[in-house]
Amino acid sequence: MILNDGSLWQTLVLNELEIPSVIVPQRGTVSASAVELSLILSGADIYLAGIDLSVSGIRTHARPYGFDYLFYGAANRVRPLYSQYFSRAWDTTGGGSLDVYAAWFRDRLKSWPKRIFSLDKKNTVFAPAPAEVKGGLREKFLTEETLTGNSACYPERALAVLFRALDTPDLAGTLSKELGALLFPGDPCPGVEEIKRELANCAKCPEDKNREQRFF
Incomplete structure (x- = not known):
């Protein structure tokens, strides 16, 4: 599920x-x-x-925290781990998100x-x-769910249904807004063809270099 x-x-x-x-x-x-x-x-x-x-000292999340590895990887002698935790705790408290x-x-x-x-x-x-x-x-x-169909075809089928929806006037507007925000965060209004092209690029497999051509 x-x-x-x-x-x-x-x-x-x-x-x-x-x-x-x-x-x-x-x-x-x-x-x-x-x-x-x-x-x-x-x-x-x-x-x-x-x-x-709430924030406990300089801890913003219960352990283990999924983003801890980012802090560990970025730690160095001028920006040690505890300094990063302190900065995050300060920003979290000051920002009022909690x-x-x-x-x-x-x-x-x-x-x-x-x-x-x-x-x-x-x-x-x-x-x-x-x-x-x-x-x-x-x-x-609690019952086991068995997926139907060949999962190897999932990317191609997913692209196909999204492309059909992008070509459907009643769906294109909403879909373009949703996908545009995900694929082009800096572009307020990407075109439908741009979205299609980027979707195809995201779904490409190393062994399938011609996937994009089959959808245009």
């Missing part, structure tokens, strides 16, 4: 490839996506660990089921976990 943020291009591709997915919109933080996915997958209580929405996330969660908790708890007693957003822990996943998400 794959996360689908609800965008047109992801929905088109996943439907074309018949890949099971669950819609979880982008929220600006993966913590929000994790909680929303848990609400979909689980019918029981949800317990959060490592989501305190306060924004906390406010968003507080607002959502008003409408979410009352089954989300924090294992961190210092958490000021989520209710503390009760002494008795309850579990249980919804069984329908």
